[in-house]
Amino acid sequence: MALRILVPILATIPVYGLIIWLIVGEGLRPLNQIARAIRRRQPASLEPLPQARLPEEVAPLVSELNALLERLREALDRQKRFTADAAHELRSPLTALQVQLDMLARARTPEENRAALEALRAGMKRAARLVEQMLTMARLEPEAQLAQPAAVALDALAAQVAGELEPLAEARRIELRLERLESVAVRGDATALHALARNLVDNAIRYAPAGGAVRLAAFAEDGSAFLVVEDDGPGIPPAERARVFDRFYRLPGSHAEGSGLGLAIARQVADAHGADIALGDADGGHGLRVTVRFKTA
Template structure:
């Protein structure tokens, strides 16, 4: 069974740890106590056997061994040990009170042995009196030592049993420990698509601090994504409303036109509106596709000059129709680490924008040069330029210069700026010296491959 509750899992794990500790303590205490008590009892058996040997030798010398046996039997003492003295002809010479008449162990060598009789286990110590050819057996039942071990271990372990009922308090302790997490959960529950502020709970546990940080980073990315989508929706609504309304008017005019010229004029305006609408939609789709995290994962090293040549080749029909000369000033090859498709869109927007404002018979110059730790790119046109107070303003979406006659979406330079910043570059506008026109300067750092 999988326990999904962290609190229940902690309770089970801690309880099992307590039981394991208790069991280990009990087992170790039992083993150590049993060993020590058995060592003491073994020493006692040996000591009694040696005392019995001394007494037996003394009685043998006094020749009153039978009197010694009678006195031992009639002493009235309750001996915890079994005592036997056997002669070399296997005759039981001395028998302690309560001791059976048969031999206690089959071992005849000096030392300890374990035996079983009367349904009980016994520990027996054997000692040979070689000079008199007698053998002594002293035995103690295992039950005696085991009872003492059990009593001692219980006295030691009983205090530990108090821990088991106290383990019931663990649930309360764990509940209290999870209070900061419940606070964080409450704060997360308050978040909504229109309220994505970071979670800033006090006393956040160190164990979940990283999780909260990652969550805040996710909320930030989500907020940026939602704001991007909201802007995109607003841009679409703003940019599509006017051309569509205009084309509807022109459509009505074409249908109701009295002459062929009026109908043709309406169709021409519709065609122009559709072209403009197509351009706007393409620009909006480009804006919608600019997802920084996704695009950065597609960075690669490519030849920037080759990309510039392809862009200028695609725009060349427009340049021919407008009689505008295009010039590319660059080295044979300049490598850049970035997103090839986005860089191509950025260059296309820059050159197309320059083409839009450059009068017929003039020139557009594109310069690409290696710079300190990066690439410097400049697009120069011969148009009317941009006033200083509008140079930053034109980078905002949907902003077009007052009095601008060329059709456009107002999105071109904003797309350029976003792509430039996506590559950690910077962009600025400056007027041409001694001539009319505008120079768009970009610097793109040579980012390391990730």
């Protein structure tokens, strides 16, 4: 009796197994197709995966994969543009250093030797600053800046940057003033925000005339936090204010030292933190005022 019941059950097991195998295989077919499509791709191929005729359960996964591929493509595009720009911009200082070395080698008198050494030293400083700013720009990926946000005190940041750049200001006979420091904090990446503040103050010092002043302020107003840097320099014409945020862009006819990266770094950090950065005339209509407006922490 038991055998008569058991034999039909055993006989149907392979049939059920085949049916289950077919059902699972059919269900996994879209995933297998996606896996094959990914295997066939070259490393640099970041086009979206096809989403036509995908089961409802698989579509969100493919959509997220495509979003990841898009972010990777944008990151690679940024790196390619940066590498091309950096290679172009490094040619000039490296060529200048070679010329200065040749001048030093040809120097015949102590005066010529001193002049050539001074020119070489200045050229090396410019090249070092350019490389430092390019490395800063490369490190400040927008996605990485807010991976672990923390409260950053803008007043303490302004005071810290002023202290760091005081020797540069003194060497150029520029007065650094902390004019309005209020206790105010924002959410963000401390390293990136330090790069923003330092580049703004560094730019202001380099463009301010000898005997001039650079003024820093950090305060809260109307529900926002502000970081303001103001100088007595030549300012930036309104028609040029949008372009100066482009990497390596320098004002036509500008003779001040600079790589054209300071404001680009500031804009990149501000954008990553959801902050607005605006250029205007300094008080009195002479000089430049840079205002960064954040949401308060």
